[in-house]
Amino acid sequence: MRNPLLGSLKSNTALHFINGELTASANGATFDSVNPATGELICKVALGGAVEINAAVAAADKAWREGPWSKTTPSERATILRRIGDEILARKQEFAELESLDSGKPLQETMNGDIPRAAFNFHFYADLCHHQVSPSFRSDDGSHHTTIREPLGVVGLITPWNLPLYLATWKLAPALAQGNSVVLKPAELTPLTAYALHEVLLKAGVPAGVVNIVQGFGPDSAGEALVKHPGVKAISFTGETVTGAAIMAAGAPTLKKMSFELGGKGASIIFADADLEKAAKVATRAAMRNQGQVCLAGSRLLVEESVASKVIELVKQEISKIKIGDPLDPETTLGALCGVEHRNKVLSFIDHAKSLAGVKIECGGNVPASVNQKGAFLEPTLITNVPQESRLIQEEIFGPVLTVQTFKTFDEAISMVNGTKYGLSCSVWTKDIDKANHAANKIRTGLVWINSWFIRNLHTAFGGMKHSGVGREGGQYSLDFFSEMKTVSVANPLHERHGLVWI
Numbered sequence: 001m002r003n004p005l006l007g008s009l010k011s012n013t014a015l016h017f018i019n020g021e022l023t024a025s026a027n028g029a030t031f032d033s034v035n036p037a038t039g040e041l042i043c044k045v046a047l048g049g050a051v052e053i054n055a056a057v058a059a060a061d062k063a064w065r066e067g068p069w070s071k072t073t074p075s076e077r078a079t080i081l082r083r084i085g086d087e088i089l090a091r092k093q094e095f096a097e098l099e100s101l102d103s104g105k106p107l108q109e110t111m112n113g114d115i116p117r118a119a120f121n122f123h124f125y126a127d128l129c130h131h132q133v134s135p136s137f138r139s140d141d142g143s144h145h146t147t148i149r150e151p152l153g154v155v156g157l158i159t160p161w162n163l164p165l166y167l168a169t170w171k172l173a174p175a176l177a178q179g180n181s182v183v184l185k186p187a188e189l190t191p192l193t194a195y196a197l198h199e200v201l202l203k204a205g206v207p208a209g210v211v212n213i214v215q216g217f218g219p220d221s222a223g224e225a226l227v228k229h230p231g232v233k234a235i236s237f238t239g240e241t242v243t244g245a246a247i248m249a250a251g252a253p254t255l256k257k258m259s260f261e262l263g264g265k266g267a268s269i270i271f272a273d274a275d276l277e278k279a280a281k282v283a284t285r286a287a288m289r290n291q292g293q294v295c296l297a298g299s300r301l302l303v304e305e306s307v308a309s310k311v312i313e314l315v316k317q318e319i320s321k322i323k324i325g326d327p328l329d330p331e332t333t334l335g336a337l338c339g340v341e342h343r344n345k346v347l348s349f350i351d352h353a354k355s356l357a358g359v360k361i362e363c364g365g366n367v368p369a370s371v372n373q374k375g376a377f378l379e380p381t382l383i384t385n386v387p388q389e390s391r392l393i394q395e396e397i398f399g400p401v402l403t404v405q406t407f408k409t410f411d412e413a414i415s416m417v418n419g420t421k422y423g424l425s426c427s428v429w430t431k432d433i434d435k436a437n438h439a440a441n442k443i444r445t446g447l448v449w450i451n452s453w454f455i456r457n458l459h460t461a462f463g464g465m466k467h468s469g470v471g472r473e474g475g476q477y478s479l480d481f482f483s484e485m486k487t488v489s490v491a492n493p494l495h496e497r498h499g500l501v502w503i
């Protein structure tokens with residue numbers, strides 16, 4: 001039975017959502033949305049380009065400049081955001097099933113992670129609408145200076161396929177909370193939950209033109225047109241590092257504000273004094289969740305040499321508990337990768353590992369026999385004795401592949417963890433709080449977890465160092481990104497130092 005969120009498809013095509021209406025591409029172009037677990041067509045998707053982006057930006061600009069959105073108060077926006085979150089939760093099962101169908105990720109994850117978090121993104125920013133602070137300062141001459149935030153206008157959001165609705169809403173909610181209007185370009189591999197969002201937006205009473213969703217690809221397509229459009233004031237991008245660099249260059253002539261959440265090569269460092277059972281269990285999850293297709297994945301395991309063989313055995317035990325299968329089966333814990341092409345890219349890293357002397361595939365490494373052979377499945381794979389300079393350590397594999405390296409000293413561990421171009425996240429496992437704290441100071445990543453992985457508080461700064469990102473999102477940081485700051489200064493002519501202080 002077709003997912004009810006796709007129930008209203010015209011000509012079996014998920015259309016753009018422009019100016020409050022479902023819209024086909026002017027030239028009628030479409031692309032296929034394929035179920036990565038079976039290789040079967042789910043539906044067609046409208047393929048947008050410059051024409052659709054122009055229409056969407058024009059609608060967004062009008063909604064922001066003249067329409068009701070520019071006149072809403074933060075409290076009114078909070079009410080609408082809350083309704084969007086409520087409506088996503090009311091249709092949680094449908095959204096979760098659609099996300100699993102489109103992306104291949106297990107229903108367990110979409111039901112308990114992606115979709116509740118998408119709803120929470122709206123609830124969280126609905127609350128923040130009520131807590132905006134405008135810092136004020138008094139100068140020596142008695143004058144008062146207050147910095148206030150205003151919307152930027154039309155902002156562009158470009159999102160990846162690995163956490164489709166989760167990340168689209170992570171950008172959408174703060175952009176709307178701050179009073180901007182939006183053009184969203186979802187990833188071409190997972191366009192469907194963004195398409196389905198239009199029903200929620202209409203039901204929640206979001207005025208026409210405030211949120212526009214244009215489907216399509218990146219280069220020479222909707223993504224590039226959005227980045228180059230002079231009417232778009234900012235781009236918030238999440239995706240690969242090389243794409244981020246291309247977007248930075250393409251946006252430069254129109255001087256856009258930009259935020260980049262890019263690739264990662266996260267590590268779990270396990271010191272000998274850690275709770276080894278717990279560390280092995282969480283480190284395995286850190287590598288395998290969402291088939292390893294998480295920017296924050298702990299895809300590298302760094303283990304103190306004296307406990308390495310024990311930890312490797314524990315990780316193998318954890319891997320043996322993973323249940324590969326149909327993403328829509330509630331028992332499945334490892335679904336399909338996002339597509340066969342990507343799965344084959346991950347397999348090429350495993351082939352490379354096989355060609356390296358001394359490197360051992362401890363388990364996995366193959367396409368499992370038990371699943372649909374047209375699907376993009378891959379066994380969870382553990383590879384030991386991997387040299388630091390190899391591609392397996394230096395490049396983002398983005399699949400269910402965990403590499404293991406050993407270290408003898410604290411400094412060696414830190415130098416290995418910092419020894420890639422990425423700097424997004426790292427987990428440190430030790431019972432020694434001083435060691436944990438010292439490691440957190442030395443590690444060059446935007447997020448450091450102590451004896452944990454993936455725990456989050458949405459108020460905190462989220463983002464990467466080095467090639468993992470530029471800027472930070474989260475809580476107030478996102479609201480700052482989606483704002484123009486304006487300082488209003490009021491003189492105090494009655495003050496005894498008025499006119500005497502010049503700075």
Ligand code: NAD
Pocket residue numbers: 158159160161162163167185186187188216217218219220222223224227238239240241243244246247261262263264294295296396398424464468469
């Ligand atoms: P991608 O860079 O291939 O694509 C991301 C988006 O950018 C897609 O919507 C795509 O259509 C668009 N795009 C591609 N080229 C473009 C161009 N030239 N101009 C404008 N838009 C363009 O990334 P992906 O493969 O979808 O996602 C996986 C990557 O995302 C991984 O590297 C992962 O680490 C990263 N990621 C990072 C974070 C983070 O928070 N740091 C979170 C999730 C994913």
